[in-house]
Amino acid sequence: MRGTTVLPGTPCAAPKAGDPPMHRLELRLPDDVPFAAGSFDAVGPLSRAAFPHRHTFHEIVHVTSGTGTHVVDLARWPLSPPHLGVVLPGQVHRWEDAEGLDGTVVLFTEDFLLDHPGDRDLLRRLGERPWHTLDGPTHARTARLMAELVEEYRHGADGFATVLRSLLHVLLVRTARLPGPGQAGPPPAGPPPGRTAAVAEEFARLTARTGAEGRTVRECAELIGVTPGYLTEAVRAATGRTPGDLLRAARTREAQRLLIGTGLSIRQVAARVGFDDPAYFCRFFRRETGRSPGDFRKHHDRRAPSLEDDRPRP
Known part of the structure; x- marks a missing residue:
């Protein structure tokens, strides 16, 4: 996916003035695989970033120690390790008042999921319940698997990319088995395979991308290559909701991210999510x-630093 990776030392990208910085995945070599794994220290200081920011890549973090709060969009999780968390591309997140934060971080772009395309849908479902406090046995199993990922990535032996994809697949499947808050077991399985499910999955990918908030159902159908009627049937079968419902939800979610994660004015937020009329945006949002x-x-308002005002502060 173009623009999702960079060489080491490339600064964060800010697509538009006032938007949260956009972190792209650093690759060791220009033709390296879009994957990285290591401790917080090995991945670098941005892995503990306290300011609101986005990623172009997926992040799975196994927190083994530390205090503070992990903030993703509107959700706040006080740290009481061990935890396993998932951050999806486009989400605004930060580590608030974090001290002693340690563990393992796994980073990868969607392009890396070549061997297991079904993992894309698995990741989206994990994004709905992205934070887990682990019991002792689950923590131990997760730590062993994370250690294997780090070792395989570090050594880069023949066939390492295939091994990394396989280990990552195991990590995702095991994470999907974990019950969310108030659940007695794992979440329900996704839609059955087939063209309908593939269309619904492609629609979910479109709505998850930053900048897609202003699209109409017809525009999404044209991009996918189906009629609006077929798109509606496919999405309703997979989710129980209409494409229009999900587009409104995506638009609202992005507006919420910008309202709490940036210093953009309400007029600017309205423009970012595709509203020419701020008054209409306010009615829509309410x-x-x-x-x-x-x-x-x-x-x-938790006094996150403004990302629009670049003037030096005392």
């Missing part, structure tokens, strides 16, 4: 969330 954009921002 209808979807029950709050005005201003009230929502005040309710979630």
Whole structure:
């Protein structure tokens, strides 16, 4: 996926003024695989970034020690390790007041999932329940698997990319088995395989991308290569919701991210998510969330640093 990886030392990308910085995956060599694994220290200081930012890649983090809070979009998880967490591309996250943060970080782009294309859907479902506090046996199994991923990545022996993909697949499947809060068992399986499921999966990929918030159902159908009617049937069969419902949800989610993760004005947030009329955006946002954009921002204001104001601070 173009633009998702860079060579070491390349600065963070900020697509538009005021947006959260966009971190891209650093590769050791220009033709290296889009994957990295290591401790927080080995991955680098950005792995502990305290400021709101996004990724172009997936991140799985096994937290073994530390205090503070992990913040992803609107969710906040106080650290009481061991934890296993998943951060999806486009989500705004940061480590708040973190001290002694340690563990293993696995980073990879969607392009890396060549051998197991079904893992894309698995990751999206994991994104709905992305934070787990592990019991002793699960923590031990996860630590062993993470150590294997780090060792295989570090040594880079013949066939290492295939081994990494296989180990990553095991990690994703095991993570999907973990019950979420209030669940007695793993989440329900995704939609059955077939063209309908493939269309629904491609629609989910479109709506998950940053910048896709302003698209219409017809535009999404044209990009996928189906009629709007077929897209509606496929998405409803897979999710129980219409494409229009999910597009509105994606638009609302992105607006929420920008309201609490940046210093953009409400007018600028409206423009970012495809509204020419700020007043119409405010009505839309209130209808979807029950709050005005201003009230929502005040309710979630935790004094994250503004990313629009570049002036030096005292």
